[in-house]
Amino acid sequence: MAKRHLLSTADLTVDDANLILDTAQELASVAGRAIKKLPTLRGRTVVNLFFEDSTRTRISFETAAKRLSADVINFSAKGSSVSKGESLKDTALTLEAMGADAVVVRHWASGGAHRLANAGWIRSSVVNAGDGTHEHPTQALLDAFTLRQRLGSVAGRHVAIVGDVLHSRVARSNVHLLATLGAEVTLVAPPTLLPLGVEHWPCASSYELDPILPKCDAVMMLRVQRERMNQAFFPTEREYSRRYGLQAARMALLPQHAVVMHPGPMNRGLEISAEVADSVRSTVTEQVANGVSVRMAVLYLLLGGAESAIGNDEEGSAR
Amino acid sequence: MSGTSYVIKGARVLGEESRDLYVSDGAFAEAAPRGAKVIDADGCIALPGLVDLHTHLREPGREDAETVLTGTRAAAAGGFTAVHAMANTDPVADTAGVVEQVWRLGREAGYCDVRPVGAVTAGLKGERLAELGAMADSAARVRVFSDDGHCVSDAALMRRALEYVKAFGGVVAQHAQEPRLTEGAQMNEGELSGVLGLQGWPAVAEEAIIARDVLLAAHTGSKLHVCHLSTAGSVEIVRWAKSRGYPVTAEVTPHHLLLTEDLIRGYDPVYKVNPPLRSAADVEAVRAGLADGTIDAVATDHAPHPVEAKDCEWAVAAMGMVGLETALSVVQRTMVETGLLDWAGVADRMSARPARIGSVTGQGRSVATGEPANLVLIDPAAARVIEPGALYSLSHNTPYAGMKLPGAVVVTLLHGSATVLDGRVVER
Numbered sequence: 001m002a003k004r005h006l007l008s009t010a011d012l013t014v015d016d017a018n019l020i021l022d023t024a025q026e027l028a029s030v031a032g033r034a035i036k037k038l039p040t041l042r043g044r045t046v047v048n049l050f051f052e053d054s055t056r057t058r059i060s061f062e063t064a065a066k067r068l069s070a071d072v073i074n075f076s077a078k079g080s081s082v083s084k085g086e087s088l089k090d091t092a093l094t095l096e097a098m099g100a101d102a103v104v105v106r107h108w109a110s111g112g113a114h115r116l117a118n119a120g121w122i123r124s125s126v127v128n129a130g131d132g133t134h135e136h137p138t139q140a141l142l143d144a145f146t147l148r149q150r151l152g153s154v155a156g157r158h159v160a161i162v163g164d165v166l167h168s169r170v171a172r173s174n175v176h177l178l179a180t181l182g183a184e185v186t187l188v189a190p191p192t193l194l195p196l197g198v199e200h201w202p203c204a205s206s207y208e209l210d211p212i213l214p215k216c217d218a219v220m221m222l223r224v225q226r227e228r229m230n231q232a233f234f235p236t237e238r239e240y241s242r243r244y245g246l247q248a249a250r251m252a253l254l255p256q257h258a259v260v261m262h263p264g265p266m267n268r269g270l271e272i273s274a275e276v277a278d279s280v281r282s283t284v285t286e287q288v289a290n291g292v293s294v295r296m297a298v299l300y301l302l303l304g305g306a307e308s309a310i311g312n313d314e315e316g317s318a319r
Numbered sequence: 320m321s322g323t324s325y326v327i328k329g330a331r332v333l334g335e336e337s338r339d340l341y342v343s344d345g346a347f348a349e350a351a352p353r354g355a356k357v358i359d360a361d362g363c364i365a366l367p368g369l370v371d372l373h374t375h376l377r378e379p380g381r382e383d384a385e386t387v388l389t390g391t392r393a394a395a396a397g398g399f400t401a402v403h404a405m406a407n408t409d410p411v412a413d414t415a416g417v418v419e420q421v422w423r424l425g426r427e428a429g430y431c432d433v434r435p436v437g438a439v440t441a442g443l444k445g446e447r448l449a450e451l452g453a454m455a456d457s458a459a460r461v462r463v464f465s466d467d468g469h470c471v472s473d474a475a476l477m478r479r480a481l482e483y484v485k486a487f488g489g490v491v492a493q494h495a496q497e498p499r500l501t502e503g504a505q506m507n508e509g510e511l512s513g514v515l516g517l518q519g520w521p522a523v524a525e526e527a528i529i530a531r532d533v534l535l536a537a538h539t540g541s542k543l544h545v546c547h548l549s550t551a552g553s554v555e556i557v558r559w560a561k562s563r564g565y566p567v568t569a570e571v572t573p574h575h576l577l578l579t580e581d582l583i584r585g586y587d588p589v590y591k592v593n594p595p596l597r598s599a600a601d602v603e604a605v606r607a608g609l610a611d612g613t614i615d616a617v618a619t620d621h622a623p624h625p626v627e628a629k630d631c632e633w634a635v636a637a638m639g640m641v642g643l644e645t646a647l648s649v650v651q652r653t654m655v656e657t658g659l660l661d662w663a664g665v666a667d668r669m670s671a672r673p674a675r676i677g678s679v680t681g682q683g684r685s686v687a688t689g690e691p692a693n694l695v696l697i698d699p700a701a702a703r704v705i706e707p708g709a710l711y712s713l714s715h716n717t718p719y720a721g722m723k724l725p726g727a728v729v730v731t732l733l734h735g736s737a738t739v740l741d742g743r744v745v746e747r
């Protein structure tokens with residue numbers, strides 16, 4: 001892959017995306033071994049730079065980097081100099097001085113990763129681990145990986161993305177990537193939670209969930225923040241849940257083979273019922289496991305991996 | 320101020336046939352004064368000195384971004400002879416003391432007539448009127464009042480402000496932004512804001528306030544001026560209000576005449592401004608509005624910010640762009656080269672009408688014998704690549720960095736004295 005950064009799934013060609021997914025597939029086999037480590041990124045430094053709390057995402061990237069034998073530095077904006085007013089720029093200059101090869105950045109501001117990659121402050125690769133309400137590309141990649149695993153393919157499949165699309169970086173990254181991979185996407189949300197101009201996105205949209213479900217191969221439920229209700233995006237949690245939540249009765253409208261996805265963390269009882277979350281259709285725990293493989297693939301490919309990811313290394317020779 | 324006399328050879332006044340101009344004792348004269356310096360203006364356009372209705376000079380309070388001295392030097396370099404200094408300083412220009420301080424600093428600097436704008440409400444808080452009369456009666460003789468940066472969103476307060484300033488022939492300049500519709504807003508609301516995940520600043524938030532205010536202006540019979548109008552809908556509303564004879568005027572910024580929201584794709588905060596850059600259709604509409612006179616004036620909204628205020632994430636960056644030194648070039652590019660305005664039209668929108676709106680005596684007059692010698696000479700055939708570091712402004716947050724723009728200011732005269740000669744600001 002010729003790219004230096006992963007900022008948006010909109011930047012990925014179908015070949016890029018498939019290369020990442022194929023590499024992740026290869027790397028996934030490592031997870032099943034007694035020794036889960038590859039020497040691939042030995043001597044390289046990966047910094048997890050988090051301006052917003054997300055233990056799940058940080059641990060996933062940290063595990064991925066460590067399985068590739070990279071040195072990992074966790075740099076949290078909370079409780080560090082950043083919260084005392086050190087700027088993104090000064091943080092970037094520090095990381096540059098430390099010789100970071102890749103910076104995995106989670107930022108509360110849309111465009112945070114773009115700024116870090118393009119402002120001329122650092123030379124390292126930048127991986128967007130979620131920027132504001134913009135994108136979360138590795139989440140979309142792990143979702144596509146999960147779809148491939150469960151359904152055999154992504155092309156031609158119909159995926160509904162349900163909930164707070166307006167504020168969802170997961171939805172944006174998924175729309176771009178799924179369209180690139182040839183899936184058919186329908187966004188389902190109340191009109192207040194669909195962005196203006198969504199009719200120009202490479203997907204369909206609907207205000208109603210029930211008519212969409214029978215033709216879905218997968219339903220992706222988005223997390224809904226309870227505070228949205230105070231900003232008049234919807235009247236009450238109960239009404240939201242009734243109209244857009246996925247409960248057992250509604251799940252029965254899905255075809256037999258269809259799966260239910262959620263990027264986590266879930267609001268059980270709001271956008272998804274416990275029964276659905278724990279059902280055999282749910283891919284929630286697989287998504288977590290696949291997240292590590294996909295992030296290994298991304299780090300490996302961005303940091304210059306040209307050959308097969310586990311082809312000719314010591315630990316891999318037992319294969 | 321009027322020591323030197325000049326003979327300006329071969330200037331094309333308002334773009335007409337070239338002729339010689341004579342300046343002595345601060346005014347245009349009939350004949351060549353004895354011992355006059357000769358300025359070769361061959362090929363140059365002569366316009367009355369430009370008048371900016373909307374300049375943030377930042378002093379007092381943010382002298383790290385701009386001062387009255389540095390800001391008026393930048394203004395002179397851009398061909399301006401008068402600027403209106405916005406009230407959102409620290410302390411706010413809401414008392415006679417502060418406006419007199421700014422006015423005096425302008426006189427001491429000597430690069431422009433500085434006309435302080437008074438705040439409409441105390442502390443720009445939108446709660447109660449500032450002492451508008453005291454500012455009007457002060458040495459600064461304030462006539463334009465604005466809470467710019469904030470909208471006077473309370474309809475009752477806006478109504479009273481409009482009524483009250485009638486007593487001294489004032490005008491209320493409104494920053495039209497419905498606050499509830501723009502909480503947390505980061506860029507124009509449209510397809511792109513949805514894609515970029517940046518909270519939208521919808522056109523309706525500007526248009527709703529303008530619609531309300533033109534009706535209030537009609538109801539009270541008082542003068543309303545609309546600051547930095549930016550949408551096609553706003554142009555329509557002002558056009559309608561003027562067709563009914565309402566006492567309404569409006570301005571547009573150079574950046575809204577040239578730039579569109581597409582520049583925001585890379586999240587570079589140099590393009591973050593309030594009101595935000597809009598769509599190509601809006602740009603076309605504001606150009607048409609300026610051409611047909613619906614929009615009265617080009618006003619820079621020159622908003623200097625220190626480096627760190629822009630060298631950061633989009634969401635935390637300050638809003639605003641410097642514009643004094645590029646305004647005329649942008650107008651040449653967007654209005655003259657497109658055939659929408661001739662040079663007489665440029666003089667009308669950048670000098671005569673803004674001077675009238677701001678009640679600025681001695682500015683915005685014609686280039687004629689006996690009139691004050693406020694003049695700018697432009698070489699329209701020049702082209703320059705904008706270098707932020709070469710700007711006279713203390714701040715370098717220009718959205719035109721690296722862009723090639725037409726025209727260059729060669730000479731600026733303020734009351735007969737040169738503030739710019741050979742394209743360089745005159746040291747004093």
Ligand SMILES: [Zn+2]
Nearest residue numbers: 467468494546
């Ligand atoms: Zn303003």
